Amino acid sequence: MAYDPQRKHERRRVTEEDGPAPVDELLGESPAAGNGERASTTPTDPSASAERAASPPEPAAEPFFVEETVEFDSGPDRRLLVVGFTLLVIAILLLSRRRRRRRADEAA
Amino acid sequence: MPVVTIVNQKGGVGKTTVALGLAEAAAAAGVRVLVVDLDPQGNATSGLGVWDVDAGVERALDSGRPGALRDVVVRSAWSVDSSPVVPDVAPSTPALATREVQLATDPIGAQDRLQAAAADLDYDLVLVDCPPSLGLLTVNGLFAADHAVVVTTPAAWAADGVEQILRTVERVSVRRGGQLGAPSVVVNNLGRTRDARYWLEEMGKRYGERVWPPVHQRTAIAEASAQSLPLRSLGTRPGAPEAASEFEILFRHLTSPEDQWRTTLNASMSVAG
Numbered sequence: 550m551a552y553d554p555q556r557k558h559e560r561r562r563v564t565e566e567d568g569p570a571p572v573d574e575l576l577g578e579s580p581a582a583g584n585g586e587r588a589s590t591t592p593t594d595p596s597a598s599a600e601r602a603a604s605p606p607e608p609a610a611e612p613f614f615v616e617e618t619v620e621f622d623s624g625p626d627r628r629l630l631v632v633g634f635t636l637l638v639i640a641i642l643l644l645s646r647r648r649r650r651r652r653a654d655e656a657a
Numbered sequence: 658m659p660v661v662t663i664v665n666q667k668g669g670v671g672k673t674t675v676a677l678g679l680a681e682a683a684a685a686a687g688v689r690v691l692v693v694d695l696d697p698q699g700n701a702t703s704g705l706g707v708w709d710v711d712a713g714v715e716r717a718l719d720s721g722r723p724g725a726l727r728d729v730v731v732r733s734a735w736s737v738d739s740s741p742v743v744p745d746v747a748p749s750t751p752a753l754a755t756r757e758v759q760l761a762t763d764p765i766g767a768q769d770r771l772q773a774a775a776a777d778l779d780y781d782l783v784l785v786d787c788p789p790s791l792g793l794l795t796v797n798g799l800f801a802a803d804h805a806v807v808v809t810t811p812a813a814w815a816a817d818g819v820e821q822i823l824r825t826v827e828r829v830s831v832r833r834g835g836q837l838g839a840p841s842v843v844v845n846n847l848g849r850t851r852d853a854r855y856w857l858e859e860m861g862k863r864y865g866e867r868v869w870p871p872v873h874q875r876t877a878i879a880e881a882s883a884q885s886l887p888l889r890s891l892g893t894r895p896g897a898p899e900a901a902s903e904f905e906i907l908f909r910h911l912t913s914p915e916d917q918w919r920t921t922l923n924a925s926m927s928v929a930g
Contacts, residue, residue: 563820563823572791572828575792575796576832
């Protein structure tokens, strides 16, 4: 099986749903991504920082949801093992049944 | 004068190693190169053999005067064989850490201080080595840049860090009206483990052609840093020529003619050659 450290847990990727980038928090006045407008180069206003500190904290952004793929049960190698094991159990049951019949026949 | 900023908020990935490797390759090619050390730890400064710093980058940032960086630039102690050119350095001191805090409430301009300080410098290439943070020093490095190079290592946590810094670069690029463009990614310290190979391939899948050839893990690189020497000074020390060659390959990627700033750099190189 190929080495894949992300088989059980895929690494979390950054998306816009994560909320403002730290650099936007730092500089303020975040322009919309991709609008091509040059943003104001005024520095972070200290009074604005103080206002932000005084205001109640904004609700946290919705957590980024990563749908986990349950590779443990659905991997092709696991499936092969399960099928193989089932066949083995059936074969053992059939053989023991056959042996029991033979012994019964011999006893008769 | 193209400005290339070497960046990643994650520490220990080899930003300074790549910055100095590129500086060496540039100097060997006859390119007049300046290394701006924006990291208060000053590893690029000491790596270039500069130990006694009178005035560092923080003074140039303090000044706010266009071209103020020129006043603090010193010649490095390197000598690169077969090249008359030696990198210069705008050195760093621990005082730079204090300056970063002051920048946050700067009434003049928090993010383009370095851009102003680096105006009208007479170099073919300026390499900015950023600190391992997403603070205002890194932001200044990105606002001054024509191109950003994200350095990382082939590991899971480092891959997470690349996501973050690429987003930062993208946001700065938006603020600059798209002038910064898409950054490149350099995978440094590539070992021979399957995990390292996996993460290198993962970077390739995620970022495609933005991923430049990797720099392999070599003891010679650590030895050169420890002795404040360029790799070429180690002579035939096993791994040193190979490492120097890998940085030359990276430098050639810097000079691939795609953007205006690369054309400028290529023009400088043909004059130097």
